[in-house]
Amino acid sequence: xxxxxxxxxxxxxxxxxxxxxxxxxxxxxxxxxxxxxxxxxxxxxxxxxxxxxxxxxxxxxxxxxxxxxxxxxxxxxxxxxxxxxxxxxxxxxxxxxxxxxxxxxxxxxxxxxxx
Amino acid sequence: xxxxxxxxxxxxxxxxxxxxxxxxxxxxxxxxxxxxxxxxxxxxxxxxxxxxxxxxxxxxxxxxxxxxxxxxxxxxxxxxxxxxxxxxxxxxxxxxxxxxxxxxxxxxxxxxx
Numbered sequence: 001x002x003x004x005x006x007x008x009x010x011x012x013x014x015x016x017x018x019x020x021x022x023x024x025x026x027x028x029x030x031x032x033x034x035x036x037x038x039x040x041x042x043x044x045x046x047x048x049x050x051x052x053x054x055x056x057x058x059x060x061x062x063x064x065x066x067x068x069x070x071x072x073x074x075x076x077x078x079x080x081x082x083x084x085x086x087x088x089x090x091x092x093x094x095x096x097x098x099x100x101x102x103x104x105x106x107x108x109x110x111x112x113x114x115x
Numbered sequence: 116x117x118x119x120x121x122x123x124x125x126x127x128x129x130x131x132x133x134x135x136x137x138x139x140x141x142x143x144x145x146x147x148x149x150x151x152x153x154x155x156x157x158x159x160x161x162x163x164x165x166x167x168x169x170x171x172x173x174x175x176x177x178x179x180x181x182x183x184x185x186x187x188x189x190x191x192x193x194x195x196x197x198x199x200x201x202x203x204x205x206x207x208x209x210x211x212x213x214x215x216x217x218x219x220x221x222x223x224x225x226x227x228x
Contacts, residue, residue, distance in 0.1 A: 009135055032215060043119075043205055043219035044158070051213065090157055100170035101146065101215050105157035 002027045002095040006106035014114045019078040021109050023065075023091030026072065032094035033074045035065055039087045047089075050074060062087070070074065086113045117143075119220035121206050127226045130196060136223045138189040138206030146170075147189040148217065149181060150205040163192055164189060165211065195228045 007022040025031055032051045037043040048059025055067045065076045074091060088110050092103040119140045130132050138147065146165045150158035163171035164183040178200075180192040189206055207219040 034216065036219075041203070041222075041224065043121075043131075043221045044207075046216060046218065049216050097171055100163045100165050101209065101211065102160055102163055102171065103147070103217055107159050108155075114194075 001033065002104050002106060004033075004091045004093050004106040006089075006091050006109050008109055009107065010112065012112040012114060013081050014045065015041045015083055016080050019063075019076070019081045019085065019092075019111065021076040021089050021111065023035045023074045023076065023106060024072050025074060025091075025093050027093055032063075033067065034092045034094075035063070035074075035076050036092060037087045038090065038108075044090065045075070065081045081111075081113050083113050083115070085109055119206055119208055119218050120181035121204075121223050122222065123223060125224045125226075127228060128193065128196065130198075131228055132196075133192070133194045135193065136191040136204055136206075136225075138191075138220055140208040140218070141187055142218065143206060143212050144188075144208035144218075145175045145186060146203055146209045147183060148207040148209075149179075149189065149191050150207065151200075152222070162191075193225075196225075198227050201225055201227045211221055 007026045031039045034049045037046040038044045047056045050067045058064045063078050090108050091106040095104050120138045149161040152158045161175045162181045167183045178195050182190040203222045205222045208215045210215040
């Protein structure tokens with residue numbers, strides 16, 4: 001079964017600073033990897049995905065992630081944090097069970113932005 | 116358009132009530148999902164429908180009953196719920212195969228009294 005581990009349940013950065021959210025995965029097949037963002041009392045919004053094309057993936061709102069097979073990592077970065085980036089972030093990997101595709105989520109990282 | 120809609124946004128129900136949650140997508144996706152999310156936790160998968168057939172039931176209690184009337188609609192029928200069932204219920208849809216990526220609705224905040 002596939003799994004993901006997000007290192008750090010809570011990350012705090014200053015406005016304008018680099019954002020780095022860590023995700024490591026375990027997969028027995030070439031993985032499909034995703035980052036989602038969730039604002040309070042809302043659904044999850046897809047930030048970006050990796051599906052075996054370019055290893056550096058660009059997403060919405062200037063986020064990007066780099067797939068590193070040797071490190072089994074898919075860390076999310078943003079060069080300059082904005083107050084509006086404060087939210088919960090989930091890394092996820094695709095799994096296939098009984099012929100159906102599903103997402104396996106990490107435990108999430110809460111990002112706080114300090115003024 | 117990558118929109119998944121859910122109704123109602125909020126629902127308060129007693130333990131003896133029967134209610135339904137509704138989800139709709141018009142992206143032509145053939146897979147639809149129900150998740151339950153508790154505060155400060157990731158979404159937990161409940162059910163997966165693929166081509167309108169139930170593919171995955173993650174051992175969900177029978178007081179939750181899913182229904183997929185057609186490829187655009189997904190319902191979750193609720194009956195005799197418990198207070199611990201209070202949560203955010205999320206619907207999602209996706210393409211099948213190599214174009215897999217899930218899009219989520221805004222959720223229904225359910226409170227069981």
